[in-house]
Amino acid sequence: DISVTGDTLTITGERKLPGEDEKARYHRREREAGKFSRIVTLPAQIDTAKVEARCADGVLTITLPKAEEAKPKQIAVKSA
Template sequence: MKLMRFNQPDLWAVSPIERMSSLRDQINRLFEAPFGELARAGEFFNGWAPALDLREDKENLVASIELPGLKKEQIDVSVHDGVLSVAGERADESSNQEATCYRTERFYGRFHRTLTLPKPVKVDAIKATYKDGILTVTLPKTEEAKPKQITVNVG
């Protein structure tokens, strides 16, 4: 068996100029498309952007995201290159019942939030807990990122 380095074919086979022009084509197509098609594309009308907070104490960065009514398995948390990413999907509980809906203000479907972490963190020590509809991700700061007191010596 031969081990080969993995190449991303799409990215490298196309020159930057070609990529730019294909992007322009895509944008042009968007303006020509009827509105309904645009809405169905989904990426442009992201329905749910759950509220995200970021706090900092001496040891940790703590991110918390309001995600009411999910299951642990439906939440996907990852950290890559200093970017925290939280994604998932809230299933519609009411649709499978025989019910008439009067109000549907709550959002169902996919969500995805990313956050660039302002400080380096210990990736192996990140913890995530889900309680009372709030996902809390604790990201311990690296030693370099922690505040340090420097004593002044009198010479």
């Protein structure tokens, strides 16, 4: 589950162990099974209508475009 509220991105989920393979042997397993949650404070306001998430090859990629009001604007200087 992925949600954006204000300036906070929250990711929660659960990793399940793959079916046990009698031939598989592990020296070390870096990621354990079970529930997880990550909360990230975002540096700018996000356009929540354009947020995208995809998972490929076990990697979760979340694209969070800045809201228009959070982007810098050029202001022309007029001479008097």
